[in-house]
Amino acid sequence: MLKVGVVGVGGISGAHIPVWEAMENAELTAICDIRTERMEKYEGKRKxxxxxxxxxxxxxxxxxxxxxxxxxADFAVKAMExxxxxxxxxxxxxxxxxVERVYSTAEKNNVKFMVAQVLRFWPEYELLKEIYETKKYGKLLSGTMTRLGCYPRWSWDGWMMDEKRSGLVPFDLHIxxxxxxxxxxxxxxxxxxxxxxxxxxDFVSVSYDFGEFSINSEASWYSSCYPFTAEFRFQFEDAVVANENGKMMIFGRDDLKIDLSEEAEGDTGNINLPKSNAYANEIIYFADCVVNNKPVEKVKADELRCVLDILNSL
Ligand SMILES: NC(=O)c1ccc[n+]([C@@H]2O[C@H](COP(=O)([O-])OP(=O)(O)OC[C@H]3O[C@@H](n4cnc5c(N)ncnc54)[C@H](O)[C@@H]3O)[C@@H](O)[C@H]2O)c1
Known part of the structure; x- marks a missing residue:
């Protein structure tokens, strides 16, 4: 049985804690937050x-x-040491x-580390990657990705609105x-x-050149209460693959229309959570790497370095 602790019981912990609670081979034994009121609702945990x-x-x-x-990074290093x-x-x-500091600490202490980059475990995005790799609809020609929302006035101590602590839209959403x-x-x-x-x-619009195709991406915290939206549309030679308006669709030639929403529901196995739970997918993946001593191949240090390098240039 894996013994697990969560530190930081704010907004996103609400997506992680139910996963640990639902897993059969893990026990969430303790939680930590500087605000005791955030931990009150979790009974039976040491706080x-x-x-x-x-x-x-x-x-x-x-x-x-x-x-x-x-x-x-500091908290990760402390735990891994x-x-x-x-x-x-x-x-x-x-x-x-x-990136180097964290990964070398993991190596030195013979432990595993993973950043929970959740889109890598998000069924719609995984399907898109598969369509790209298999060339099912030909080569990729262009793409558009958007992630829009409103100014995060809700975060603890206003940390998200402080560039030094959050990096603003590039590091919070566009990442x-x-x-x-x-x-x-x-x-x-x-x-x-x-x-x-x-x-x-804060708003960013960036075009990325991949040689054979280009992808435009927009991310925002608008000052108004714009509803949160995360969508993509990719143009392949033979079809448009779109995740828009809550649906994953293929629009092909001759009026071909395929609704992939159900296929994108994914599978969280026999754990008692909704099937399309990317947070469950990432946590189950990491726990499996720990239990079976497998390398954490899905998120690589070089990729993280490349992402941080670009984000720091925006
Ligand atoms: N993957 C996703 O979809 C996603 C979504 C939202 C946030 N996030 C990420 O999750 C992280 C947390 O974001 P959030 O929205 O939950 O923030 P939040 O402000 O809601 O929660 C952070 C919590 O940490 C606590 N905290 C602060 N300092 C502490 C300390 N020294 N020791 C213990 N607890 C402390 C605060 O009291 C707060 O409850 C961010 O890095 C953010 O980028 C990811």
Whole structure:
């Protein structure tokens, strides 16, 4: 049975904790947050407001880091130096040099580390990657990816609105699409970029050149309460593959229309969670790497370096 601890019981922990709770081969024994009220609803867990104290008092196989971005690398290193495997929310850090620091700590201590870049485990995005690799609809010609939302006034201590702590839209939202592009299509060149950054909003538009095709990507925190939207549309030689308006569709020649939404439901196995739960997929994947001593191949250090390098240039 894996003994698991979660640190940072804010917004995204609400997607991680139910997964650990539903897993048969893991037990979430302790949680940690500086705000005790965030932990109240989780019964039967040992609760800490100090991470060092939690590490001193408990034994863990895995620590799951759901802290604000600027704390990720230091907390990951601290846990791994005690011989604990770490899964950490994105981004690994705002600084490229932290990739080396984190991965060399993992290696030195013979533990596993993974950044939870969730689109790599998101069924619609996995299907898109498969369509690209199999050339089922011919070669890829162009793509568009968007991730739009409103200014995150809700975060603890306003950390998300503080560029030094969150990196703003590039590191908070655009990172998802860029990380997926690097994972699925390789390392691109930035051929166009535009950013409009103001005290209460942030927007980036970037074109990525992959040699044979180009992908445009937009991400925003608008000052208005624009509804959260994450979509893509890819033009292949023989079809358009679109994940828009809550549906994954193929639009082919001669009025061909295929709804892939059900196929994109994925499979979380026999754990008691919705089938299309990418957070479950990433956590189950990492736990399997730990239990069966497999390399964490799905998220690679070089890809993370490339992503941070580009994000720091926007
Ligand atoms: N993969 C995704 O889809 C996704 C979505 C949202 C957020 N995230 C990432 O998850 C991370 C957390 O984001 P969030 O929205 O949950 O933020 P949040 O502000 O809601 O939660 C962070 C929590 O950390 C706690 N905290 C702060 N300092 C601490 C410390 N020293 N020790 C213990 N607890 C501490 C805060 O009290 C808060 O409860 C971010 O890095 C973000 O990029 C990922």
């Amino acid at each position: 800490y407001t100090d991470f060092d104290e939690m590490l001193n008092n408990e034994e863990f196989d895995i620590i799951d880091i759901c802290l604000p971005t600027y704390l990720h 005690r011989g604990i495997n770490v899964i950490c929310e994105k981004p690994i850090s705002l600084k490229e040099e932290d 998802h699409d860029l990380d997926f592009m690097v994972y699925a299509f390789g390392m691109p060149k930035v051929s166009y970029k535009y950013r409009s950054k103001r005290p209460d909003q």
